[in-house]
Amino acid sequence: MTARTTTPLDYALLGLLHQAPQSGYDLRKIFETTAMGSYSGSPGAIYPALQRLERQGLVEGDVDTTKALRPKKVFRPTKSGRETLRDWLARAIEREDVERRLDELLLRFAFHWVLDDRAATRRFLESFHREVEDYLDELSRQQQDMPEPTPLQSRLALAAGIEQYRAFARWARKAIKAFEEDSP
Amino acid sequence: MTARTTTPLDYALLGLLHQAPQSGYDLRKIFETTAMGSYSGSPGAIYPALQRLERQGLVEGDVDTTKALRPKKVFRPTKSGRETLRDWLARAIEREDVERRLDELLLRFAFHWVLDDRAATRRFLESFHREVEDYLDELSRQQQDMPEPTPLQSRLALAAGIEQYRAFARWARKAIKAFEEDSP
């Protein structure tokens, strides 16, 4: 059990397979047609990733011979794969995640239903909100510390980043409310 | 002049060097301390990137021997490097850029002052706004087409993406106004 990096794509695959066992081709379709596309798509990424996951024992593939155009390999997560997914979902949110891995955080949230634990999801959202607000403080500081001759374009680019994070903060507050209302 | 991929990091370096000639170490500092950090940072990325750019003739490095603790290599863009930067800045915005390379677009905008062409910057913003709105339409469609048993978390994750793009659309409108007001 050596240290291994699991990429966002790996988690995306694991999550999708948890949702429903399916083939590499099916998965590709999802990436091509939905917003999940930002987590890859090309066959050159997806098939090797599935092979990796299989070698690591996180997914299992059964060849479906029944009346297929061509033998189709249907993957589903193993017990270990489900655990890996859950560990990732339950992981604490760090500053770094918010600064440089926003997309991965969103992916994590999208699969949070797997935990089936309303309290955990609320903690996730609250922690996300806190980190975003903290980072916003730093961005504001950077905005004020910009040297005088900074061109308008550069200022506006930073402003765009700030607006993006503000949108996430607002979203988190709304999401928390949504989970309060939709309760037992 | 063979086809070569220029990465966002390459452009970030080119842009920063256009702003002011400086050493690899200086550049690292910028990545470490500002929001530019999302375009890399680690020395293992930055020094090889500078070497690449030098091999391609996009930057030139002079060793500064004058009373330095240790010889410092100060890079500045060549004519070809400045052209490459300008070409990138003036490039038309495509749907793909908005879908999967938002960060690169923002970087591009941050350096748009290099063109010193208000009209070009406005065209950039208008085109950006249009593409974002188009993509928002598609995201809305995806939101409505979600199958009934889609968990709340997955719905909210898509909603977060939508809010993010809405924020960019608003920002673009404000930025366009900023350029109208601040005019000749």
Add this chain to the structure above:
DNA sequence: TCGCACATGTAACGTGTTACATGATTCA
């Protein structure tokens, strides 16, 4: 003298991208 800031790099490793290869079946 100890450690920190300055300053530049290399090596191993894995991953994604692009492009190509293959072959069966369905539909016009």
Add this chain to the structure above:
DNA sequence: TGAATCATGTAACACGTTACATGTGCGA
């Protein structure tokens, strides 16, 4: 017959990450 869709893969290539290596000068 030819094109599109189903279905899976490989090969070349380059890039980024992490970790390590190296050495100087300054301040406590």
